[in-house]
Amino acid sequence: MMATHNVRGDEGNVREGEVRDEGRTTSGPPPLTDATREKAREIMARYPRGRERSALLPMLHLVQSEQGYITPEGIAFCAEMLGITKAQVAAVSTFYTMFKRRPTGDWLVSVCTNTMCGVLGGDKIYKTLSEYLGVGHDETTPDGKITLEHTECLAACDYAPVMTVNYEFFDRMDPDSALEVVQRLQNGERPTPTRGARLCTFREISRQLAGWADDREGAVGEGRAGEPTLAGNRLAERYGISVAGFDPSTPIRKAADAAEKGGSK
């Protein structure tokens, strides 16, 4: 339900001290440590000197990689590292959909319900999963394992309808195959995505979002392009089509030459 204007930035004007931890549970997330600080400094070093604030988005991904969501502690941490106020950090973190305000499950299941996926079955898939899990948009199952959300177009409409688990794609889904993916996650299995690498947890993928390479052996090579990606190429190959006249040694015209020839163009 849209009780309020659901635009970005409604919650942006958070005043200091107003940042509440909606998701405080008895166990709570592990605290941020000196090692986190070290990683934050590594992120800051990627940007030109004096421009360290550019590190804020990756640093918020880093907070999620350790704590599973944007905690008040994480907001204070980023503020301290960057020398800005907590309100400034909160104004940014609440603007972006991928920064979660409540504890997120190990498995973030995102179902695309933008128009194309929606009409091809995405709306049904979302409904099916929502009913099965007993949670709505941006909610987590009571055991803390699975968070469900519906998302906007994921730039994979040629594979519609799609869903992702921790942002890895499961293509051309239907309610049954989507349900199977979720049930396998509940059984402790890790179903293989259609494209992209094998699954890792929400915290692990957040580490990659913070800018570090995937250090799992072979992961970068996993996930071949599917047929829709290759569709045009396959036709060109089958019918022997290529672009004529390509000569890689074609000289690059020099301004000096052009001037000599009377400056054509």
Add this chain to the structure above:
Amino acid sequence: MTAPSQRALSRLTPVLTKRWLSPDAWRLDVYERLDGYTALRKALAAHPDDLIQLVKDSGLRGRGGAGFPTGLKWSFIPQDGKPHYLVVNADEGEPGTCKDLPLMMADPHSLVEGIIISAYAIRANNAFIYIRGEAVHAARRLRHAVNEAYAAGYLGKNILGSGFDLDLVVHSGAGAYICGEETALLDSLEGYRGQPRLKPPFPATHGLYGGPTVVNNVETICSIPYLVLGGAEWWRSMGTEKSPGPKIYSISGRVVNPGQYECSLGTTLRDLLELAGGMQPGHQLRFWTPGGSSTPLLTEEHLDLPLDFDSVAAAGSMLGTTAVQVFSDKDCPVYAAYRWIMFYAHESCGKCTPCREGNYWMVQVLRRILSGKGSHADLDLLLDACDNLLGRSFCALGDGATSCVTSSIKYFKQDYLDYIEGRKAPLLSPNEADLVGAH
């Protein structure tokens, strides 16, 4: 499946997508075996100004949606000794658009190579790829490619002994469509909320960190190495005079083989449909977007419209990102507009009133119509809201939002009237915010 005609097949121009058929082209050694980084060597031997002239001569126009001439954009960068920046827009999020992610996934080094050449041409020593947060699969390949390129001496100090230095950072976003708008992107990259800046000044003079900045789309930058190798005349052998070159058309929806089809600019929907195996059995073409949800809908009467920048504009729409979303007689244009407006309402950054309020109210009105409670005045209300948005919003997100509403009312007013006058069963229950597109 019937074979496509010779005419349709002759539209295919595999250039940027060609390496996709080699499954390991993401690896540096394979990329190099497939002629990778030869364009860089050639470019570094040329004068930067000659490269800018080459891009101008080619007529290359930006592939991110607006079609601005790339060489002209590069020539706006003042050569005054201030640090310059190159920022690649990899935020792909315009509904329907799905070309940049597969490109970076299958051939990440071609983007890295294009970046090095482009940065050399505009004299930038710092470059950034702002990639959509959700695109972890493509970001993984890119980060790997960037690390490989550093290790091989293609990035860093004194690249291939040329004296040119370049640092390249892959920066993941965090889920906000508006960050694809170039000035919002820059704010986001600087660590702020992604909200558009007032233009002018344009990024070419006041961009990232206030410095001269070129922002280009992934496909634009990936075109550069081929242009450097093949030359401007060869590039112009494809496409039309004012829209030269190849273009990746992304076809989705009710066709037999949805997917990526790289064709000469100016290819028609009729030819694209043939290439994609035709409409799915039992489906008849009803409406389609030429370039994403921000481009006004077209219909069957536009089957033979050449899909290049100027022809599509002349037909009252926009080429946009060549995201061709195909809908059939089984799909409802009113529901499509409703769902897209929900998208714009959600993605509105909230900075300006016409967009923040207008989209919110249009969602309510469209929902009312789809739940059988609409009135004739609602159509005027929608058009009025669009009138207050188009040309009056702070950035192009607001303009784009009106496209699906005005064009669906233009071509499919009867569908609206059928809900309003009770000839069509309501698609939504009055109090339900549910999604009900599937059938």
